[in-house]
Structure formats: C-alpha cells, structure tokens
Amino acid sequence: MSANPITRRASYGPSSPEIGTRGANTRSKIVDVSLDLFSQVGFFNTSVDAIAKAADISRATLYQYFPGKDEIFIELLEECGRALFRVARRIGPLGPTEVGFDNLNWWLGEWSWVFEKYSTMFIQWTAVASSDTAVRPQISRFIGGYNNLITTRLETSEIDGIDPVAGAMVMQAMVHRMNLFMHTGRVYGRDTQSIIDAVSVYLQLVLFPDTPASVLNSLALRPSGGTEIAIPEPPSTEGLTTEDRIAGLSTRAVKTVRTLIEAGATQFREKGYHRTSVDDIVEEAGFARGTFYKYFSEKQDLLVTLSTQALDGALDLAERIRHIDPMAEHETALRQWIADMAEFSAHYAGSIDAWTQEGNDRDLVYEFGAHGQGMMDASLFTLIDRKRDYPLDPVLAAVLFRALVSRVPAAAQELPEPMSEEQFVDLIILCIRRGFFSHLLT
Known part of the structure; x- marks a missing residue:
C-alpha cells in the first residue's frame, strides 16, 4: 500500500481560499443555471444531474461546490x-x-x-x-x-x-x-x-x-x-369530488376515503405537495399502500379531489363576505369570516400552493384555483x-x-x-x- 494518505479535495464554498477564478466562475455558473431550471420546471422537479448537465460539469464536480440543490437554493436566497x-x-x-x-x-x-x-x-x-x-x-x-x-x-x-x-x-x-x-x-x-x-x-x-x-x-x-373582475369559467368537477368518490361505497370504505383525503391535506400542508409521497399519506392515515391505490390512481388524483373541496370552501367564503359590512359598528360577522378564512387557508395551504407551483401537472387544479380566486375577488370588489x-x-x-x-x-x-x-x-x-x-x- 502507498504510504501517502488519500485526502479528499476541500469543498469550494464561497469563502474557500482555494477556489480561484476558475472555481468562482464554475460556482457562479452552477447557481445561475439552477435559477433557470428552478424557473422552468420548479425546484422539486430539478435534479442534481440536470443542474450538472446545464452547467456542463460532472455530478462529482458539482458536489465539490454544493452538497445538494437545497444548498444552491440557500445561496440564491442569500443573494436575493x-x-x-x-x-x-x-x-x-x-x-x-x-x-x-x-x-x-x-x-x-x-x-x-x-x-x-x-x-x-x-x-x-x-x-x-x-x-x-x-x-x-x-x-x-x-x-x-x-x-x-x-x-x-x-x-x-x-x-x-x-x-x-x-x-x-x-x-x-x-x-x-x-x-x-x-x-x-x-x-x-x-x-x-x-x-x-x-x-x-x-x-x-x-x-x-x-x-x-x-x-x-x-x-x-x-x-x-x-x-370589472374577469372570472375564469369554472371547470367541471363531475366524477372528481369527494361525494363522487364515495358514492355507493360501504360505510367503512367511505370513512377510509375521507381519512385518506384528510391525510393528504395534512401532508401537503406540512411537507408541500412535491415532497409528499404516497407512503407519507398512507402512514399519516394508518393504512397500507394498497389501500390508497384502491381509491386513487396517484397523488395528483388526490390533489384534484382536495382542490374540489377547496373550491367549495372558497365559493362559500366569497358568498358570505358579500353580505358583510366591514364598517359596521358590530363586527361579529366580519370577525367570524376572517377567522374562518384563516382556518380555510391553513387547512388547504398545501393544495393552494400547488395551484401556482411551476412544474406541477396542474391544468385542472389551476383552473379550480383561478375560478375560486376570481369569485372571491369579485365579492371583495363589491365591498370596496x-x-x-x-x-x-x-x-x-x-x-x-x-x-x-x-x-x-x-x-x-x-x-x-x-x-x-x-x-x-x-x-x-x-x-x-x-x-x-x-x-x-x-
């Protein structure tokens, strides 16, 4: 065996004295192409391999500068x-x-x-x-x-x-x-x-x-x-709502579907839609993975059902605010509406975020969000x-x-x-x- 120890080259962090001009340019290029990729396909759909390819470097070289894409995101965050x-x-x-x-x-x-x-x-x-x-x-x-x-x-x-x-x-x-x-x-x-x-x-x-x-x-x-507020046309929810999914099911199956939907809402809220897996959802619900696929074809399928729920909630809140005077001496109705709106936004936070995330296969989900927000804006417009x-x-x-x-x-x-x-x-x-x-x- 060689008497010379094998040492790993030091990481080229932003303050590394060894980075040099060439290294600084490579690091800057990694950050720049990452920003472009995050913009094009979203953070969660951007892989380290894609970043390395766009920067024209190897995966191993990228790891000399950043442990992963989270750290690249942090550097961009620090920059802005x-x-x-x-x-x-x-x-x-x-x-x-x-x-x-x-x-x-x-x-x-x-x-x-x-x-x-x-x-x-x-x-x-x-x-x-x-x-x-x-x-x-x-x-x-x-x-x-x-x-x-x-x-x-x-x-x-x-x-x-x-x-x-x-x-x-x-x-x-x-x-x-x-x-x-x-x-x-x-x-x-x-x-x-x-x-x-x-x-x-x-x-x-x-x-x-x-x-x-x-x-x-x-x-x-x-x-x-x-x-005027231009309200997008409402998409069809036929066959997509919770009620559609539980129609004709046994009492036990209905409870299972509702539990899976709520577990999805919780996981999307806590981890974000993209980082939530089917395994996360079934673990939250306390079911086997096969149970999920008995009622939903994929994670996106559950997101669509959650979005129909969120749309119903948004339409209800939009209708209620139309009948509230924000300058009324007795503000009980306004206070309750604000509290309900906060609860709604928190409960469906993960689903609402997914409406606007780049890289999500979201055409239908986006339409639900756009219609609900348009209806809400139209109601608020009447007040102000x-x-x-x-x-x-x-x-x-x-x-x-x-x-x-x-x-x-x-x-x-x-x-x-x-x-x-x-x-x-x-x-x-x-x-x-x-x-x-x-x-x-x-």
Whole structure:
C-alpha cells in the first residue's frame, strides 16, 4: 500500500481560499443555471444531474461546490436577501407627507425590481420552506432579519395605532403576496407600476390613515385597466369530488376515503405537495399502500379531489363576505369570516400552493384555483368599490384585500412572539378599515 494518505479535495464554498477564478466562475455558473431550471420546471422537479448537465460539469464536480440543490437554493436566497436588505436600508423617512409617501413608493418600486430578478425564489420559497429541508431555517432567519429592519424604520417614523412589529409584518406579507400574484398571472392584466402604486396607497393609509388626499394625489399615480373582475369559467368537477368518490361505497370504505383525503391535506400542508409521497399519506392515515391505490390512481388524483373541496370552501367564503359590512359598528360577522378564512387557508395551504407551483401537472387544479380566486375577488370588489378622492384601482384593491386575509394570519404565526387568533383578527380589521376606508373614518 502507498504510504501517502488519500485526502479528499476541500469543498469550494464561497469563502474557500482555494477556489480561484476558475472555481468562482464554475460556482457562479452552477447557481445561475439552477435559477433557470428552478424557473422552468420548479425546484422539486430539478435534479442534481440536470443542474450538472446545464452547467456542463460532472455530478462529482458539482458536489465539490454544493452538497445538494437545497444548498444552491440557500445561496440564491442569500443573494436575493442581500439585494432586499440593501434596498431596505435606503428607505427614507416615512410619514403622512409628500416626502414620506414618495419614500414608500420608491421602496416598493425597488422591492419589485428585486422580486422581478429573483421571482423564481419568491414564488417557490413558501413551498420549499414548508418541506422538510435545510432551507426552512434560512428562510425564517431571512424573514426575521428583514422584519427587524423594517420595524426599526417604522419606529423612527412614529406610526400611531399599530405596533411597529405588526406593521412591518403586514408590509412584508402584502408586498410579497402582491408580487407573487403579479408573477403568477393573478392581477387581471395590471402592469408592474400600477401594482406598485396601489400597494403604495394601501400601505400608506394602513400606517398613516390621516394622510391627506392631496398627498396621495401628489405622485400622479395611475389606476389602470378595466373596472370589472374577469372570472375564469369554472371547470367541471363531475366524477372528481369527494361525494363522487364515495358514492355507493360501504360505510367503512367511505370513512377510509375521507381519512385518506384528510391525510393528504395534512401532508401537503406540512411537507408541500412535491415532497409528499404516497407512503407519507398512507402512514399519516394508518393504512397500507394498497389501500390508497384502491381509491386513487396517484397523488395528483388526490390533489384534484382536495382542490374540489377547496373550491367549495372558497365559493362559500366569497358568498358570505358579500353580505358583510366591514364598517359596521358590530363586527361579529366580519370577525367570524376572517377567522374562518384563516382556518380555510391553513387547512388547504398545501393544495393552494400547488395551484401556482411551476412544474406541477396542474391544468385542472389551476383552473379550480383561478375560478375560486376570481369569485372571491369579485365579492371583495363589491365591498370596496366606493368613491374616493384619491387614486386606488378598485380591482387591485380587491386583490389587496385577498392578499391581506389569506397571508397575514400565517405571517402572524411566524413572528418571534406569534399572535393569537384574536390579535391577528384585530390587526386585519384595522388594516381593512384604514387601508380601504380611511376616508370614512372619523
């Protein structure tokens, strides 16, 4: 045997002194092609082999730079995170003045630019974080640090009536969700600037409800597009619903099917659709693998059935909100609706995420989601389409309303000190009344 020990070459991490110019270029190429592949087919459908092939290197060479694709995702997250932090540090003073409103509008424009560049990361990070990966703590750390930075800016801006931590959380949740909607085709054809302007007006009023109309008109913001919500046609659910699947089955079989569906909802929520396997579902349900295939042809088949349930829930919530006055003195009905909406969003979180994930065989599932969201937006539009003396696109206002009630409850649970249901319902009501109806407040 040779007396010389066999040593493995050190990994070429970003701070490795051995990486050199050639190695740095290879590492950069791996990251760049990974971003392209994540965009084209989705994070979960991108393999290490595909990344290596696109980078024109061997699989073994890729592993000298990254242990796997999770670590590549983390590096991309760090890259876009640094860009967002640079923008956040440059936000000027905020307040109910023309300068304050201009600073907010500028920040949102810069934020949107970063989102545009790294849209793949923002679109997929929720689904990736929900999976059992090394990415989750990194995303939590990023969100926490960014919230702290915005909180500090709000504290120096002397906002009134809303806690700076809660205000920062709402700002980040709304900006991320609206950019997500824009990049997944759910803003009814509005362009980027129109969305930035609508979010600017909304957040300005949430933070500073006493902002004069003259200030809101000072930037010559421009609502765009039509004044109606175009609702996609509903897809046929014949033969796909839970009731269809259990028709004619024994009582015991009906219970089995319902248990499998609920197990799927739980696993999709906890691990994400792509990282959930049939084995995960049957283990959650307590059945053998063969039992699953007795009632469902594949995981996608179960997702379709869950989506029909989610559509029914969305349509019910959409109909209920039409009959609620958000400015009513007695807010019992609104409070219950917000709580029910939060429960609905949490229960079907994995299915809802799958509606927008790239790389999913999702045509039918996407149609369910698009119709349900269209119906919800149409209902919200009826509540907030009121005359104002400042610019706010009523269609985008409806989308903002949906972003608020669908994202803030979950974001409130991600804070270092999670909010109770009563607390986040109070916060959402405050954001509804300030952001959409400040001109009616006395």
